[in-house]
Amino acid sequence: MAKYRIGIYPGDGIGVDVTAEAVRVLQSASQLDGQFSLDLVDLPWGCKYYQSTGKLVPDDFLEVLRPLDAILLGAVGWPALLPDHVTLSPLVRIRQAFDQYVCLRPARLLPGLGCILSGKSAKDIDILVLRENSEGEYVDQGGFFKRHTADEFALQTALHTQRGIERALRYGFRLAQGRRHRLTMITKSNAQRFAFVLWDEALERIAPEFPDVTYERQHADAAVMNFVRRPESFDVVVASNLFGDILTDLGGLLAGGLGLAPSANLNPERKFPSMFEPVHGSAPDIAGQGIANPAAAILSVAMMLDHLGERSSAERIRRSVERAILAGARTPDLGGKNTTEQVGAAVVASLRDAVKEH
Numbered sequence: 001m002a003k004y005r006i007g008i009y010p011g012d013g014i015g016v017d018v019t020a021e022a023v024r025v026l027q028s029a030s031q032l033d034g035q036f037s038l039d040l041v042d043l044p045w046g047c048k049y050y051q052s053t054g055k056l057v058p059d060d061f062l063e064v065l066r067p068l069d070a071i072l073l074g075a076v077g078w079p080a081l082l083p084d085h086v087t088l089s090p091l092v093r094i095r096q097a098f099d100q101y102v103c104l105r106p107a108r109l110l111p112g113l114g115c116i117l118s119g120k121s122a123k124d125i126d127i128l129v130l131r132e133n134s135e136g137e138y139v140d141q142g143g144f145f146k147r148h149t150a151d152e153f154a155l156q157t158a159l160h161t162q163r164g165i166e167r168a169l170r171y172g173f174r175l176a177q178g179r180r181h182r183l184t185m186i187t188k189s190n191a192q193r194f195a196f197v198l199w200d201e202a203l204e205r206i207a208p209e210f211p212d213v214t215y216e217r218q219h220a221d222a223a224v225m226n227f228v229r230r231p232e233s234f235d236v237v238v239a240s241n242l243f244g245d246i247l248t249d250l251g252g253l254l255a256g257g258l259g260l261a262p263s264a265n266l267n268p269e270r271k272f273p274s275m276f277e278p279v280h281g282s283a284p285d286i287a288g289q290g291i292a293n294p295a296a297a298i299l300s301v302a303m304m305l306d307h308l309g310e311r312s313s314a315e316r317i318r319r320s321v322e323r324a325i326l327a328g329a330r331t332p333d334l335g336g337k338n339t340t341e342q343v344g345a346a347v348v349a350s351l352r353d354a355v356k357e358h
């Protein structure tokens with residue numbers, strides 16, 4: 001039987017609540033499936049850890065994570081304690097150090113859930129965004145100059161490599177081959193005349209390797225409008241780090257809200273652990289109230305099981321989330337009155353039913 005060592009890193013705010021339910025579903029899936037077992041490694045890092053140690057993560061945190069099979073993350077950030085760019089820094093380091101260059105963020109509206117866009121329904125919203133996750137605008141290169149003088153300025157450099165762009169695009173084309181055979185690359189090459197010209201050239205070079213996929217380019221400003229105007233025209237979307245980050249909040253909203261949006265930070269070569277997390281943040285506005293929607297975190301567990309090769313369990317979790325929500329297990333963000341824990345329990349019950357039916 002396969003055994004997986006999974007790091008559980010709940011982080012801050014609602015990250016803690018939603019991760020508890022995601023772990024509950026993961027453990028139930030392992031027991032019910034009977035094909036794999038778990039060794040869960042608690043990683044109690046983040047703002048509480050900072051208050052007792054003066055650090056967000058231990059100095060050797062990457063070495064602690066390196067031997068794991070996967071990492072399940074809740075969310076990080078507590079702006080009342082520390083600025084966001086400080087709390088987010090360990091995450092960016094994990095993504096880059098472990099070469100998690102593919103960030104997959106599906107936005108699929110469940111049949112039966114209303115869409116925020118009038119006239120659109122589940123058949124119109126099924127977009128898979130691949131955000132390049134290891135370079136681009138988030139490489140953290142730059143600095144402040146003439147700090148705290150009237151001439152103060154900041155320089156922030158983006159880094160786009162041919163190798164980085166090509167591997168993201170190839171991964172995106174392969175995804176499109178398994179879906180509706182359409183790929184849209186999103187840049188801003190009309191205004192950023194170096195980095196995104198490299199993207200445009202890479203697309204034209206790589207597309208002929210995938211003759212069964214139709215492809216197009218859109219500038220980020222037009223893409224935002226088209227996500228709203230005609231979401232059904234998107235299948236796989238490949239975007240740079242920053243544009244992918246921005247577009248997937250919108251994608252999450254189209255697919256029912258951030259409480260339903262999962263993500264996977266993948267190292268496709270499996271040299272390093274991959275990391276799975278909801279798209280949402282720590283939501284200080286609702287933290288501690290027990291009303292955060294755990295579905296995004298639970299669906300991130302399904303993406304983790306897909307990556308580990310436990311596809312039937314992954315699919316069962318997805319169906320159980322759908323069934324529980326459609327049967328009325330909903331937190332306030334979906335118009336319901338249930339707590340985080342109640343939704344987690346409903347998903348576990350639905351998982352049990354699915355196994356019995358099978």
Ligand SMILES: NC(=O)c1ccc[n+]([C@@H]2O[C@H](COP(=O)([O-])OP(=O)(O)OC[C@H]3O[C@@H](n4cnc5c(N)ncnc54)[C@H](O)[C@@H]3O)[C@@H](O)[C@H]2O)c1
Pocket residue numbers: 014018074075076077078079084088091258259260277279280281282283284285286291292293294296331333
């Ligand atoms: N990967 C991450 O850990 C990550 C991502 C985004 C933001 N953040 C951090 O989170 C903090 C808050 O950021 P923000 O407010 O911009 O974004 P957010 O995603 O935390 O919240 C945005 C809005 O969506 C709601 N929301 C989010 N998740 C929800 C859920 N599961 N159920 C119900 N409602 C939910 C929140 O209540 C809030 O109104 C900041 O510190 C930010 O840096 C972290």
